[in-house]
Amino acid sequence: GESVGLHLPTLSVQEGDNSIINCAYSNSASDYFIWYKQESGKGPQFIIDIRSNMDKRQGQRVTVLLNKTVKHLSLQIAATQPGDSAVYFCAEIHPSYGNNRLAFGKGNQVVVIP
Amino acid sequence: ETGVTQSPTHLIKTRGQQVTLRCSSQSGHNTVSWYQQALGQGPQFIFQYYREEENGRGNFPPRFSGLQFPNYSSELNVNALELDDSALYLCASSVAGGRGTDTQYFGPGTRLTVL
Numbered sequence: 001g002e003s004v005g006l007h008l009p010t011l012s013v014q015e016g017d018n019s020i021i022n023c024a025y026s027n028s029a030s031d032y033f034i035w036y037k038q039e040s041g042k043g044p045q046f047i048i049d050i051r052s053n054m055d056k057r058q059g060q061r062v063t064v065l066l067n068k069t070v071k072h073l074s075l076q077i078a079a080t081q082p083g084d085s086a087v088y089f090c091a092e093i094h095p096s097y098g099n100n101r102l103a104f105g106k107g108n109q110v111v112v113i114p
Numbered sequence: 115e116t117g118v119t120q121s122p123t124h125l126i127k128t129r130g131q132q133v134t135l136r137c138s139s140q141s142g143h144n145t146v147s148w149y150q151q152a153l154g155q156g157p158q159f160i161f162q163y164y165r166e167e168e169n170g171r172g173n174f175p176p177r178f179s180g181l182q183f184p185n186y187s188s189e190l191n192v193n194a195l196e197l198d199d200s201a202l203y204l205c206a207s208s209v210a211g212g213r214g215t216d217t218q219y220f221g222p223g224t225r226l227t228v229l
Contacts, residue, residue, distance in 0.1 A: 034217070043116075043204050043220035044157065089156050099170040100208055100216050101147060104156030 010109045019077040021108050023090035028071060030092040034102065035064060035075045039086045047075070047088075077110075085112045116140060118207050118221035126227045127195050135190040135224045139207030145169070146188040147218060148180060151202040163188050164210070192226075200228045 013019045025033070031052040036044035048059045050066050050073075057064050063076040073090050087109050091102040117140035127133050139146050145164045149157035159172035163182035177193040186207075192199055202225050206218035 036220075041222075043118075043206075043222045045116075046217055046219065049217065091156075097170060099147075099162050099164070100145075100218060101159045101162060101170055101172070102149075102157070102206075102218060103159070104149075106154070106156050 009106075010111065012111045012113060013080050014113050015080060015082060017080055019075075019080045019084065019110060021075045021077075021088050021090075021110065023073040023075075023105060023108075025071050025073060025090070025092050025105075027092060027094050027103075028068070029096070030094045030103075032093040033064070033066060033073050034091045034093075035062075035073075036089045036091060036104075037084075037086045038089065038107070044089060080110075080112050082112050082114060085110060116207075116219035116221065118205060118219055120203075120205055120221040120224050122224060123222070124225045124227075126229065128229050129195055129197060131195050131228075132191065132193045133195060133226060135192075135203050135205075135226070136187065137190070137205035137207075137221060138187045139205075140219055143207035143209055143219075144186050145208045145210055145216070146182060146186065147206045147208070148188070148190045149204040149206065150174070150199075151204055151223070153201070157204055160190070195228045197228050200226060202226075 034049040035047040038044045050057045087107040091104045119138045147162040148160040151157040161171040162169045166182045182188045202223040204223045206220045208216040208218045
């Protein structure tokens with residue numbers, strides 16, 4: 001199916017600490033994964049993506065890890081800032097879709113404590 | 115800002131009415147996808163338009179329909195509105211939906227409330 005889920009509904013993190021957001025995906029044939037950030041009242045904002053032929057990808061203050069063996073995706077945010085407070089979604093694309101339709105999970109709220 | 119715009123920002127309708135939502139894609143993008151996001155949920159794919167034709171559809175009934183225009187802007191039409199249609203409607207544009215992995219950039223959404 002198109003189920004993409006997150007383990008923790010809410011993550012509270014102290015400003016300056018690192019955050020880790022986890023995601024379990026169900027479709028082992030999915031070949032592209034994306035993390036989006038959604039702030040209140042806004043549309044999802046692209047953070048970082050990773051293809052299934054990679055295990056790790058780094059961006060500015062963010063790292064995505066992909067473990068295909070256990071169908072697990074994680075997003076690490078270094079030195080979390082108040083502006084990182086948002087809902088984070090992982091999404092997947094399956095090659096059978098024939099297009100770049102995204103299958104999202106429910107989301108994970110991150111609250112940064114100043 | 116992604117350059118994807120949507121109108122209106124908010125909309126209130128009553129059950130049974132029809133609604134049209136609009137989306138302008140980012141410059142250079144020829145593909146628009148529409149998503150429905152219920153409160154507290156992740157966005158759900160409705161359909162995609164690529165070069166003015168529907169290019170894939172999610173599990174939504176036929177009363178959800180769409181159009182894409184030559185300038186790649188798009189409309190989402192919903193007929194016979196139901197209470198459960200209350201949601202945030204998001205559009206996302208990308209360079210070429212047919213290639214499968216082009217990054218989608220989302221607009222701010224239209225908040226639809228059905229009473």
